[in-house]
Amino acid sequence: MTDVLIIEDEARAARELASTIRQIDADIRVLATLDSVEQSLAWLAANPQPDLIFSDIQLADGLCFEIFNQVTVRSPVIFCTAFDEYLMEAFDTHAVSYLLKPVTRTKIEKALDKFHALKSVFEKQQEGQKLSGLLRQVGQSYKTALLVYQKEKIIPVQVKDIAFFYLDKTLVNITTLSGQQYHLSAKLEELEKVLDPALFWRANRQFLINRAAIGNAEKFFARKLVIKLIVNTPEIIVVSKAKATEFLHWLEGL
Structure with missing residues (x-):
């Protein structure tokens, strides 16, 4: 943003x-x-x-x-x-x-x-310093599991099994690689800070996606990209022209 x-x-x-x-x-x-x-x-x-x-x-x-x-x-x-x-x-x-x-x-x-x-x-020059500072602020390594609540149950969901996070108005929905769905009381901005950026990428305002869930990317009009995952999504995932190159570099692991 x-x-x-x-x-x-x-x-x-x-x-x-x-x-x-x-x-x-x-x-x-x-x-x-x-x-x-x-x-x-x-x-x-x-x-x-x-x-x-x-x-x-x-x-x-x-x-x-x-x-x-x-x-x-x-x-x-x-x-x-x-x-x-x-x-x-x-x-x-x-x-x-x-x-x-x-x-x-x-x-x-x-x-x-x-x-x-x-x-x-400038961001590439400062990336290493920013990441180190972020880890110091969080005071921990990246999360490997998130706790979700279903009625009286507390369920640990492994981060590596999450296909994407989706912001639906004010609620964050989780969809796993196997298609299971959960709700989470958190903001996407907060999740970005505690998830490994090598694995998860903020595609746009609504989606935070797992590299392992990406099926392919297609060119869209006005030099944008559409990302298609291996699981169904509630709407198409569009990457703006400004972020398209960043996404491709991330996908390559650069």
Whole structure:
């Protein structure tokens, strides 16, 4: 999931931008749309920094650079503006791309591709450190079994036997390789932290899948992939274009 903040003082442009980036990548979540320097400073002071910011330069009460001068913004920024005169100033921030209006779908796709490419490079460099830190936080090795409850029974389900986890609204369903089904009171984000990433991969918002359950993957429209498991799934498993390469590397064990 990629959390995006939009800073744009034209309401229609903001709506169109939000709609377009969601169409390009379903794993993008727009956290907020802000229209001024003042509003942006207040939001950034009260919330964790997003994964990515789309920002116009000329806002209702000044230039967006006033935001970056007053707050340490670590998020990458894609600028969207009608003016080319701020190009050098923009790249004094964490600028990923500088898009001149009108901002088309093609321009946005290229900018997002660049963002994901840069992100992938940094993540690979830090992967070993992050994994070690995660294990220290959890304070244990990866789980080999999970406890599920059925009425008065407590059943240990071996992790290696689980084909996939599926988020159905607020409930996580477990399906094993043999087709047995259970319910679990947990979040997929929590499960990701305690399951071996060499065995389990978060395909999208709904699915956390076991490598052993994968039958094949097929190309889908817009450079996405559809993963087919050896057991039935409640809906098709679609991997976004942004995550397709990551999935193939994971499947190869890279």
